[in-house]
Amino acid sequence: MATSTEENYLKTILHLEEEKGAAKVGDIATELQLTSGTVTTMMHALSEQGLIDYAPRKGLKLSEEGRLSALQVVRRHRLIELFLVEVMNLDWSEVHDEAEDLEHVISDRLLDRMDEMLGRPTHDPHGDPIPDREGKVTVVVSTSLAKMEVGSYRVVRVSDESSDLLEWLNQKGLTIGQEFELSREDRAAGILEIRRAGEESLQLGLEAAEQVFVEAI
Amino acid sequence: MATSTEENYLKTILHLEEEKGAAKVGDIATELQLTSGTVTTMMHALSEQGLIDYAPRKGLKLSEEGRLSALQVVRRHRLIELFLVEVMNLDWSEVHDEAEDLEHVISDRLLDRMDEMLGRPTHDPHGDPIPDREGKVTVVVSTSLAKMEVGSYRVVRVSDESSDLLEWLNQKGLTIGQEFELSREDRAAGILEIRRAGEESLQLGLEAAEQVFVEAI
DNA sequence: ATTTTTATCTTGATCAATCAAGATAGGGAG
DNA sequence: CTCCCTATCTTGATTGATCAAGATAAAAAT
Structure with missing residues (x-):
């Protein structure tokens, strides 16, 4: 049905709606690295197919059908x-x-x-939930490590935007499910310190910590 | 480099060169279900890229580079x-x-x-050879069952053109490596009879037998 | 040698996806 | 209330892949 280009637009719109509440033409353009004119054109096409509700200049959002396709x-x-x-x-x-x-x-x-x-899994390797065939998602409650205070935590999700970060985390053994202690938060310097039993302590910048989501244990 | 459309053209040309010695515009069009005008246009594009040697109206063939891409x-x-x-x-x-x-x-x-x-395999599920990273292929010597006389044979390759035939063969256990006896050839009726120890005998039309390649044992 | 056939080629048009450049509308600044 | 800024839209052009219809050349038939 939808071309792969259209699928990418839908996915981006879903992402923006979840991220910022609503998707705007300009943001879609930025995310897909296109000009806004191009995006406007596609908005008409998606609207035509009933995949989004689109009112020129007023805004847009995924229709029920569009949301399901995106999921x-x-x-x-x-x-x-x-x-x-x-x-x-x-x-x-x-x-x-x-x-x-x-x-x-x-x-x-x-x-x-x-x-x-894979045994009908519910989460991907980065801890993001996998929608089921009906589009239902199991929500993961988690907060960015950057917002946490000293204490004990478990990694539940990592943003998959930066593969460099993922590589580093993997190398350090900080994978999904890993438990650790946030032993020091030096906000001024923008540095967090992490400890695990029998391991050397790790230093992590706030930038990076933003991308790591944890739950308290 | 090459778009997936171009890759499909190259693959088809290779296939026709192997099948009939040379690829003609019309045959490419038939195989890809396109008009010959469309194919002519693409021939210019492939020629431009040095993937084929193309002399309008005289013929075409894969260049060394094109052959490697196709492989x-x-x-x-x-x-x-x-x-x-x-x-x-x-x-x-x-x-x-x-x-x-x-x-x-x-x-x-x-x-x-x-x-x-897969352990660097040399043959696909239909018995076709898998070119290695340099494009080298291990040739399989085999003859169509349709051409054989009464005797003992082993299935070494089956054309993957008809999925109906593949399904039927699979159901009957006539898979790659299977040994059997061609017990009767009734050319007039266009029917071959196959026997295997402990199995019921099978009847196979010449049409179908054309697609099954065997070696004598 | 002339005609006919048929495969191949060319041309003009279409569709999806895109961009650049310029037009416009809606919200805020004065 | 008027002006202006910025996001959004429109327009005209481009690229890749395609078709339909008509032109042409090479081969085959007479």
């Missing part, structure tokens, strides 16, 4: 990422781009095989 | 098919279309993981 794309993306990590033994830092391409091409049949093989 | 696409296609059968447990009758899409999208990194996981 299916997200589902494909995250299942593929998990498959690449679990089955193909790729690193969590290198699966995003691959999934970005595969998500538009994989058949429902193959996707279901992956899903089955 | 890489074939390699991707066949490795993916084998992966889908061996790892994802899909049936050999349903992997062709999936591979057709995936072959243009999968990264070299992921492809190599598959290759490694």
Whole structure:
């Protein structure tokens, strides 16, 4: 139905709606690295197909149908990422781009095989929830490490935007589920210190900590 | 480099060159279900890129570079098919279309993981050879069952053109490596009879037998 | 040698996705 | 209330892939 270009627009709109409450033409353009004129054109096309409610200059939002389509794309993306990590033994830092391409091409049949093989998982390698076939998502409650005070925490999610960060975290063993102690927060210097039993303590910049989401334990 | 459309043209040209000695504009058009005008246009583009040697109205053939590109696409296609059968447990009758899409999208990194996981295989699920990274292929000597006389044979390759036939063969256990006896050839009626120890005998039309390649044992 | 056939080529048009450049509307500044 | 800024929109052009219809050349038939 939707072309892969359209799928990418839908995914971006969903992302922006979750991130900032609403998606604006300019933000979509920035995220997809396109000019706003191009985005405007596509908004008409998506509106035509009933995938978004669009009132020129007033705003736009995903229709129920559009939201479901977007969630299916997200589902494909995250299942593929998990498959690449679990089955193909790729690193969590290198699966995003691959999934970005595969998500538009994989058949429902193959996707279901992956899903089955992985035991109908609910979360991808970065801790993001995998929508089920009906588009339902299990919400993860977590707060950015950057906002936390000294105490004990568990990593529940890491933003997959920066593969450099993912690589570093992986190397340091700070993966999903990992428990640690936030032993020092030096806000002035913008540095957090992390400790784990039997490991050297780690220093982490606030920038990076923004991307790591944890729950208290 | 080449778009996936171009990759499909290259693959088709390679296929026709192997099949009939040379690829003609009209045959490419038939195989890809396009008009010959469209193909002519693409011939200019491929020629421009040095992927084929093209003399309008006189003929065309893959250049060395084009042949290597085509072989890489074939390699991707066949490795993916084998992966889908061996790892994802899909049936050999349903992997062709999936591979057709995936072959243009999968990264070299992921492809190599598959290759490694499968133990650097040399043949796909239909018995077709998988070109190596340099484009070298291990040729399989085999003759169509349709041309054979009464005797003992082993299945070494099956054309993957008809998924119906593949399904039927699979159901009857006539898979790659299977040994059997051609017990009767009734050319007039266009029917062959096949026997295997402890199995009921099978009747196979010449049409179908054309697609099954065997070696004498 | 002339005609006919048929494959191949060319041309003009279309569709999706895009950009650059210029037009416009709506919200805030004065 | 008027002006201006900025986000959004419109327009005209481009690129890749395609088709339909008509032109042409090479081969085959007479």
